[in-house]
Amino acid sequence: MMSPDLEHNFSCTNLYDHRPVARVLIPLAYSIICPVGLLGNALALHVIFSNITKLNSITLYSANLAVSDILFCLSLPLRAVYYGLGFHWPLGEGLCKAITLLFYLNCYAGVNFMTCLAVDRFVALVFPQSLVKLRKVKKVRLVCLAIWLLVFAQTLPLLTINLTKTEHDNSITCMEYPNFEGLFKGLPYMLIVGVVLGFGVPLVTIIACYSILTRKLHLAAQSNRLTERSGRTKKARGVIAGVVFVFVVCFSPYHIDLLQYMIRKLFYAPDCMELQSFQISLHITVCLMNLNSCLDPFVYFFACKGYKQKLMRMMKWQAGTHFSSVxxxxxxxxxxxxxxxxxxxxxxxxxxxxxxx
Missing domain, CATH: 1.20.5 (Single alpha-helices involved in coiled-coils or other helix-helix interfaces)
Structure with missing residues (x-):
């Protein structure tokens, strides 16, 4: 017997009525995000591994974040084709599962590695002696491995279900929210817990680190003005402020959107108009979340000393070329x-x- 949620979805024929706009704007957004994300993160890896003898905690977390972003950017052309065809996926269930896995790996590996960057900068300035062991390269490698294993464990169950669905107009959708409804009992509860653990806890951790660190630096600057000008201080502030910015711009809209809809589902069954509105908002907020691949290099600008220098040399070379051509x-x-x-x-x-x- 068909579940009520699944039966309700089959009766909704308006879920993709926004395809004329989406098939233009979303591929356009991805055509910008993909090359910018690839170049920015590839530059970060080049800088980090060209100085592999100087690896430390912050460069290791940055390298893992860059790898996550690059893997995700490689899947964006296929997603752009999907949206360009008007929410039609002709490439089969296997590839749909592959890009779904890359999407969630990027999302939650990115969240965890950015949290580690913020905590690392916090520990380096607030507890530089007592917690120095937590920042040793060997322990950081174990933390990175644990994060990858955790995220894989969270996302692998998606590979056990069908992620494609044939719609009433014979188009095949891939990785759309309505495809999940009716497949799991208690889906709203599962997603609410997932949002709290996967996004809420890291967000609270990062904000707490930023608030305490800012307060400590403010008090230190009042007693010694040289502290305010310290390169180490600016680096810590820049890293955590960059992480907070990426969280607010990229990850918050999607998770807040998902949370509010799941809470509504606990109290009543949303109608087709509400589900369509949720679909549209998901496509917008997912685009914003994918933007993190382009914004993460701004975090590397403060986190990785070599990245900053390399980027500035490139900018100077371009400026010199411009002046010589005049x-x-x-x-x-x-x-x-x-x-x-x-x-x-x-x-x-x-x-x-x-x-x-």
Whole structure:
């Protein structure tokens, strides 16, 4: 006998009525996210593994986060094809399961590794001596391995169910929420617990680290102004602020959206219009969550010293190419002398921060 949820979904024929807009905007978004995410994260891996003898806790967490993002970006072209075809997946159940696995691996591996980055910076400044063992490379490798195993264990059950579904118009959908309804008893409870553990706990941990660290640095700056200018202080603030920003922009909308709908389902059965609205909001918030692959390199800018230097050298090379193409103009008349002076000062500042770190 068909479950009420599944029967309800079969009666809803309006769930993908927004496909004319989605088939243009979502592939366009992914065509930007994919190359930017690949380049930014590949640069991070290049910087980290070119200095493999200087691996530490923060570069290890950053490397694992970058690997997660790269694997996910490689699946985006297939997702773009799916949306471009108007929510039609002609590539079979196997590939649908593969990109579903990559999606959830990126999401929750990313959440956990960013949490580790924030906690690492917090421990480095607040408990630099008493908890120094937690930041040893051997222990960090074990933590990274445990995170991958945990996320795999959480997502592997998805491979045991059918993730594709033939709709009333004979299109085949892949990894859509209505495909899950009716397959699990107590689905709302499972998803609410998943949101709390997979997103809520890391978010509270990161905000707590950021709040305590900011308060401690503020008090230290009042007693010693040099502390405020410390490269190590700026690095810690930059890493945790970057992680908070990515959480707020990328992960919060999706999880809040999912949470509110599951809570509503506990009290009543949403009608087709509500389910359609939820579908539209999911497609928007999933795009935002996928944006984390592009924003994570901003975290590396503060976390990985070599990444910052490499990026700045690339920017200087591009600026130098631009100025050389303009022609020979005197520094006095063009202000280039000021630009060069600024570059020299920037180099001194970076050296000062590097020494402080």
């Amino acid at each position: 022609g020979r103009i005197s520094p006095e008349s063009s202000g280039i002398g000021d630009v060069l002076g600024t570059r020299r000062n920037t180099g001194i500042t970076m050296n000062t921060i590097r020494e402080a770190q």
